[in-house]
Amino acid sequence: MSYQTETIMNKILKYSFFDLVRSRWIYIYCAFYLLFTFSLLWLSSDLSKVVISLMNVMLVLVPLIASMFSIMYFYNSREFTELLLAQPLKRSHIFIGQYLGVAGSLSLSLIIGISIPFLLYGIIGSAEIWNYFTLVIIGIFLSFIFSAIAFFIALRHENRIKGFGLTILVWLFFAVIYDGFFLLGLVFFNEYPLENFTLAASFFNPIDLSRILILLKLDISALMGFTGAVFRKLLGSGLGMSLAYLSLALWVIIPIWGIRRVALRKDF
Template sequence: MFKIFKYSLSDLLRSSWSYFYLSFYLLLGFGLLFFNPDVSKSVITLMNVIVVFSSLIAVVFGIMYYYNSREFIELLLAQPIKRSDIFIGQYMAVSVSLSLSLLLGVGIPFLVYGVADADLIKKFLVLMAAGVFLNFIFVAVAYNIALYHENRIKGFSYAILFWLFMTLIYDGLFLVSLMTFKEYPLEKASLVATLFNPIDLSRILILLQLDISALMGYTGAIFKSFFGTTFGFLIAVSCLSLWVIVPVSNLRRKGNKKDF
């Protein structure tokens, strides 16, 4: 697996896409910190961009990379390599290269502007961890979709639809259900519903670090009392990990069965 990972990563790091993506984050990071010296507020803006944008790039880039390397995969399948190593190696390479762009692109401006306050560093680390998780989750989902769909247009559409569902439609349905059942106590239900959406989960984890959960009213307080505790935090991290583990193990399973 390491050979495939190493090869794919060096291939990705040579591609102009990675640099384009990196410079986007650099520009965003420097721009935000330059115009808005309040780092806490910059983190909120960054959060919104990272949560929405990096997941979109991860799902699109993941599916594009698979379809573009189909020939390469066929070539590798005839070689003495374990089948699942090919898929897992490539998956890891795409996720790591996207995460590197994110970490460097946002990390460098923060270092340059000298974020040294321990509290801010903690916020920043949670933000980066959420971004990296989202990269690994959305690339894994993209690879799953690509393995099930030979037709590129279909695969691409499903990938975008998945992202749209997680960023917009899920919240919409969530809101509608909250309105419909407003007579009932919904705190627990909304907590559980949040766990099923990696984007909401990352967003809440970051917001709670920023101490603005008070702005979210009673629900905010409930969330704070759950996610704010070590137990809640661990549950959230385990849920995000499950969002990586389940698609990756399916990737391995499907990769071993698929005909080429």
């Protein structure tokens, strides 16, 4: 039984994955990263600066593209989904299979788009290799997180306009608005010791957490002074590092759990 369900989910995953891998948009997405990374490496010889520029773009673009792409895919493949639902298949397998297909293909094009220029540049054996790995891992996490959130929203809302609006809002919230409230909070309570608040607040936003994880690996972290030292002390330890990645993993797991829950109860 277990073997059988495994294959069904795998089949759906594979179907979505190869469907998308053949799609034009994935190629454009991949080509964008290829071009962007190549031009950055060509313009600047300082790898650390390339990583920062790439990070700045990735932190905005990966969540946006992942959520937009996922929600489009979900709405567009509704007929196919209905066909699948008519079969004696477990619902959670259908949706999670589709989700993994989308997030997987997005991550793959991101990995290819970034890795080829870096490999040609000779990242292997260079001191920056860990920064590059962090960047790729963060990119994969962000793809999976925002894909899952988009799938969750799409399942909850039949109305496409509502679904799109909400997805953009969620992206905007994490990419921009959250930091605005964060900053306001810091300024408002600046009489109090804020280290723990800062730590906690950045763990609750996957984009902030990703940014800090990358920045702390770079020279620029020296500018962060005392606050940076607090973060480095926590994230420098094995426990802190696992905690950070656990938090990112939770950001994937919780929406997936939501997808499962909604998928099981939803009336199609």
